[in-house]
Amino acid sequence: MKQPRINSTLYILSDAGIAILTWLCFYFLRTVIYHYPFTLPAGFYLGLLLYTTGWLSLHFLSGAYEDIYHKSKLSEVLRTIVVSLIGTLVLLFIFILKNPQQNNFNYYAEFYSLLIPMLFFTIVSRLLFLRAVNLQLKKNKVFFNVLLIGTSKNAVRFFNTFTTTNSHSGYLITSFLNINGNAGIDLPASVYKYNQLSAIDDIIAGDAIEEVIITVEKNERDLLADILRLLSDKDVNIKITPDAVDIISGAVQATNVMGIPLIDVHSGILPSWQKNIKRLMDISIALTGLVILFPLLLYAAIRTLFSSAGSVIFFQQRMGYKGKPFTIYKFRSMNKNAEEDGPMLSSANDQRITRWGKIMRKWRLDELPQLINIIKGEMSLVGPRPERKFYIDQIVAKHPEYKYLLKVKPGLTSWGMVKFGYASTVDEMIERMPYDIMYIENVSIILDLKIMLHSIRIILSGKGK
Template identity: 35%
Template sequence: MNQSTSLRILYVFCDYLSTLAALLLFVVVRFHLEPVAHMMGSVGAMMSTTMVRLELLLFPLLMLFVYWLTGYYNEVIMKSRLQELLETLHSALVGMAVFFLIAMINDVDADRFNTYKLISILAAILFSCTYLMRVALTTAVRKRVADGRICRHTLIVGTGPKADSMYARLKKVSRVMGFQVEGFVSTGKSADNCLRNCNVPVYTIDSLKNMIASGSIQTLVVISDDAGINPTLEIINKLLPLECDVLVDAEFYQKLSAPVRTQNIIGEPLVDVSHPMISGSTANIKRFFDVAISAVALLLIWPFMLVLALLVRMDSPGPAIYRQERIGRHKKPFTIYKFRSMYINAESSGPSLSSPADTRITPLGRRLRKYRLDELPQLWNVLRGDMSLVGPRPEREYFIRQIVEKAPSYTLVQQVRPGLTSWGMVKFGYASTVDQMVQRLRYELMYIDNISILLDFRIIIYTIKIVLTGKGI
């Protein structure tokens, strides 16, 4: 278990204790301020009631879910104190509203002002208990980071003078950013400068997988190649599937036609290319809606999907469900599921894109594509976590290589889960050539730069409109 996981568990445990303590204190306050409560005789008698026991059992667990939705547990080593204050206040207000709607909206106390006063007190107690516990824990963690006892074990990918310079800069800000450079990763060039000036080990890229899997390395800082963007992108593409933070300098990131946004004003200006620049709350809420909507949709429409599967089997020989390998987040391959819309062996001569007049498409398949019904089985991909409801459309490795040659910024698409629908599909539609895929890419990059829950819902609404009007192709 690495340091981040241990700290995350500790934060969750402390939040549970502080929330439970806040609720116990609120029960005491409620006993003294709510006239009806006096009829129970004592605080102990009030706590022994079924309703209060349920509150004590379920409310802390519900609040842990709220804390997760705010993204509080996403980053545990280098927390922003201001962000921590705002997230705790927001969570307390949400907890107040939830408790009122579930436990107090039907309160028998006729004095509604007293009820509102009580839930305001609950918010204040919940905020105070949770924030004090969090501040104490975060202060202790920061002290351990400054002492070097908690750190982000880091490797610099690249060798030579630029890597040597990065090593010196990261050592200088280690007390602030928590980087502990464990060595360099050779990309095939001479490592003499690093060995002579820094006296740290140099590893190969092939050895990274085991090091990261063992938890001994959490962060990779990639040094951009002076020869151009493509050599550095090739390295990044090798590192993305390793499931660790991959950072580049801001200057290189800007070369990908991507704006740099950061709140870090003290440490080294590095940009994480393995994750989109969105808040933890947006990422978690997005995933929550992915799971909830896909699960409900599958439960509701499975009879309809069964009918479609039978129609596909009747329309032409072959299986109803078509499986194909696509490349997902962090360049991880996954199996995508679709209702088969082409005749079997349609790509016997190699991968090729379809077009509106494609003779490989079956009669029923043309109707399925028009209304995007062939995509429905991908709800299972969304539920599994391979995909999201909204995100850049997943492509095959064969076409990705061609896209990257024309548009290196495609690498940024793999920061996020691919989507069942996307801004590119709504605005551009299907692509029948690689050049059209490159044109559609600008919408996918715009999406990544503007990800929000509201934008996702707008794209879903437009997708539903396309489905209902049959403008899929």
Template identity: 40%
Template sequence: MSKRYSKYLPLSIFLSDLAVLNIAFYSAHYLVFNTVYMQFPSIAFLLLVNITWVIMSLFTKNFEVHRPLVLTNSINKFLVTLSYHLLFFFSIVYFAKIADISRAEVVFCYAIYIILMIFQRSLLFFLLDYFRKNGYNHREIMIIGDEKIGKRLIKSFSKHPEYGYDLLEFITDVQVSNLSEKALINKITSKRPDEIFLCYKHIEVELIGLFIAIGEENHIKIKVVSDLILENNHAKLLDYHNLPVIQLSSNPELSLKIRILKRSFDLLFSSAVMSAGLPVFAMLYVITKVTSKGPAFYKQERIGKNGKPFYIYKFRSMHVNAEQAGPQLSKDRDPRITKWGVIIRKTRLDELPQFWNVMKGEMSVVGPRPERQYFIEQIVERTPNYKKLLSLKPGITSIGQVHYGYAENIDEMCNRTRYDLLYLQNINLNADVSIILKTVKVMIQRKGK
């Protein structure tokens, strides 16, 4: 793929998505009715599916692929588009009172579509990566500025060949200061880069004006890499009437798309677990009840999103009145834990009632584990960044819980916080699914504390 063909890529992806959608539909129709012949309900379904997908796809622009190539970002964008599409589609079906559409056909259609689209996007990114590794669709770049920032950028580019960047030269800010304006211009234009990355902590207005002029005269893209952005993953660029302003938010907020997608996933996943797992819930209830004195369920006040307290639910794993001496963290061979409690804690089955907290909107399936105010005050003294986690709904499982397990002291709670802060910087559906799968692995291997 040469450079001149890359402008046709969005249109190609858009048409490919539409073709895959129709393949999924006809496959589903054949599976359900054992024929390709369609009657009115299926024809109406086909038209609605295509029209609503085109509208939502043009709205979200999920067919656009930007550098850097990140497969998870593309799949997440597709899933967001699919969520909007389904909402729009079912709204039309409901208000138009189209009741004859086969439910099985709908389920099979979208199940096949998701599978085919993940395969299609993976294949697309594999091909783009292949072409770029073979020298096609590359951009030759220069990096100018702070040596430390520049080296971090070079390291990032070296780890991701799919970006398609070839480094021509790295000119440090010290070298720039020793060059005359004419010599700097000649040095840049002789290399004829496609893009220049400016890496400055502080840059003079005259110098950035010079780089802009060089870019405009020689058709070179000028990109500014701010150390603030490299250090703070919650920085975002705001536009105040053509005046760019970097906002460093102390309370990062999730985008509307991520919030809708995450809440939809929470509801669907929790509903599936609570419905399919009803026999397991009943069994756990009975065993907990008969193996030790006291109620089967245990509730405790925890701190949720924005510092709002709520009651978390668990299957009781400790003896009644286990905290008469005050708040305590559990530990290995804790005498307060019942024999049955040891089993359900190691398999994390004691956490299952929290899916009801998720349904109520107090928790998410994946998110930082909620703590008690007593321990939060101690954590914040040592790790002030913990406050950032209160901007999210707490979760049944978390990356910190998977990698660190239950904490036995404040030091371990602070160490676990570091993992959860990493999750805060990279919230997406793929990360959530990955954490859920790792949690299942922990449950099967009985590695919970």
């Protein structure tokens, strides 16, 4: 069933309209402050473009354009106040530095003439959007299918509490996976019932599941770990029912988004503002790299062309974020048809590697075309290195926790690459895996910067292989 969900594009268009309106208001109020006729100076339209772009960038970095169906009115108002203050303060200092005066009273008047309209129109816009969202949820025009996982006893108790407190939340428990495997469950006939944990992939896909709630007892840690491992590469939100110790100790942060206390499982997920800054860094650095390194890219392409028969760019399918395949780009460093007998990992003395290919690998030049993958959003600057499904299946058979690496975008470099380097065998991939899991559990902008600096040091030292 297609749902009329409000797209974040409308949020962006609304903010762009508000920026244009407040820029006009600002110019008009300045005529009042300085007592001169209202006119549009020569730099008005350029200023309007920069002003609008600046506000949209600030809202994007703050996470304003995330899924609006998971927002609260209070958080949006507070976010708007913070962003508006930051934006107007930046403009105030630009004006003061550009035209310093002994008495800056007029600048403060300009500050409020910009801040107040921006705050008012943006908050009104946000509240109108969220009101429309709430009406859609209450009328069940928009809803989120929920899969409940647990024992029959826990499931019935939770289901009754959930349906009582969440009648207008938009969350509907449509499926139940009984880990006990018992058939007799006192749940409505409208709830699909399953009893095979191994079928969780088919359940999520077939029932269009967007939320998963786990009601497993905490003394069943091994079972809980197995469930989380199976869900690690699924594009669903995961929540766990807390016990008294969880809430009292404060060891985990509970949320009341769905009407009752639930623990969000969000390892490896950055806060919205950090995630957006990370993406902005990816795009900015990748674009800058393509421009600055263009002569080197051109030289590498020409050398690759004449090094041996075959294409300049090597295309290969890798597994990306949430297990979605994508095509990775590299300068070809091996002879043509190097894998005609099937997938093979490279080694230090691999005869398939061309003479020029060895030079590129030493200085990591063959990886540079992946800057395009980064711009496309398929990769990040920092993240676990993407591997082929052929090898991932072998690793997962031995170490299912490898699937945790699919919770984030793969990267041009990684903690594992810095600490271990390239892997020549599946066992070496497994040996490198703990470093990448640690990255996911501790991901941050600062950690990304540290890994990038160490990667640059390794590249400059020519220690690639």
